[in-house]
Amino acid sequence: MLRIELLSRDHDREGFSCGERDLDDYLKRTARQHNDKGISRTFVLVDSDDPAKILGFFTLASCEVVAAELPPEYAKKYPRKAPAAKLARLAVARDQQRQGFGGLMMVDAMRRTLAVAENIGIIGFFVDAKNQGAREYYEQYGFVALPDHRLALFLPLATLAAALEALGN
Ligand SMILES: CC(C)(COP(=O)(O)OP(=O)(O)OC[C@H]1O[C@@H](n2cnc3c(N)ncnc32)[C@H](O)[C@@H]1OP(=O)(O)O)[C@@H](O)C(=O)NCCC(=O)NCCS
Numbered sequence: 001m002l003r004i005e006l007l008s009r010d011h012d013r014e015g016f017s018c019g020e021r022d023l024d025d026y027l028k029r030t031a032r033q034h035n036d037k038g039i040s041r042t043f044v045l046v047d048s049d050d051p052a053k054i055l056g057f058f059t060l061a062s063c064e065v066v067a068a069e070l071p072p073e074y075a076k077k078y079p080r081k082a083p084a085a086k087l088a089r090l091a092v093a094r095d096q097q098r099q100g101f102g103g104l105m106m107v108d109a110m111r112r113t114l115a116v117a118e119n120i121g122i123i124g125f126f127v128d129a130k131n132q133g134a135r136e137y138y139e140q141y142g143f144v145a146l147p148d149h150r151l152a153l154f155l156p157l158a159t160l161a162a163a164l165e166a167l168g169n
Contacts, residue, residue: 004108005040007031007057014129016054020089020130034059040088056092056101058109060085063126068144070154072122078123085113087127106141107167110160117157125155129145 002040007013008104013028026084031042044054061134065077087109092101113125118149127143129151139145 001102002045002055003048004043004045004105007035007044010052011044011046012052013054017094018023018056018097019094020091023089023091025105026059027054027091031057031059035118037149041067042069042089043105043108045101046094054093055096056105057089058087058110059089060109061088062086062122065123065126065154069148071144071147074123074156082123083120084122085116085125087125090127095118102137107125108139110164114120114157114161114164122157124157125160127153127155129153 007027007033013031015029017024027042031040033100034040035042035157040059042057042059045054063084064143065078065082065084066081067075067080069075070078087106090102090105090109092105098168110125113122116122125143129138131151135145135151135153138153138155141155142159146152146154
């Protein structure tokens with residue numbers, strides 16, 4: 001059975017490769033330290049039959065948004081700076097891609113973001129796409145590009161909540 005859990009010492013970070021060196025390096029060298037220091041949270045997708053093997057991972061962090069950088073319809077709703085959540089990283093092991101694992105982790109990340117919104121208050125979910133392909137990947141979840149940063153994308157909280165509602169989450 002698939003499950004998503006906080007990255008720990010028990011997971012085989014060295015054995016993971018998604019094809020993007022900086023993402024692999026982050027998982028191997030930095031993610032656990034950042035977990036320990038409370039800088040961000042990295043979660044891994046594993047199968048309970050082989051729980052050390054990392055099928056994919058994602059990292060969540062908080063961030064501050066300059067409202068003027070948002071699409072105009074959102075920019076005017078907020079004060080000059082506003083708090084948000086960020087999908088700092090998302091990756092699926094190269095030999096496990098295109099099986100829906102990215103989608104599974106995305107929905108889990110959205111659920112966690114909604115819980116933060118309900119308990120602290122944030123205006124939405126941000127991500128920096130690595131390239132045009134990644135941008136299209138995020139757009140299918142309702143992320144919209146920031147006008148002056150084509151690879152920086154924003155998922156408004158209402159869109160996120162509606163998407164989870166539609167999925168019955
Ligand atoms: C991008 C990534 C996270 C997607 O995860 P995944 O498990 O492979 O994707 P899913 O199975 O959830 O994808 C579902 C759909 O998203 C779309 N999709 C998947 N990868 C895509 C990509 N790179 N570009 C555009 N669309 C993509 C497709 O429509 C796919 O459906 P299909 O397989 O029926 O064509 C994964 O491929 C990956 O880790 N890539 C390398 C690292 C990376 O680029 N991370 C993003 C950093 S910004």
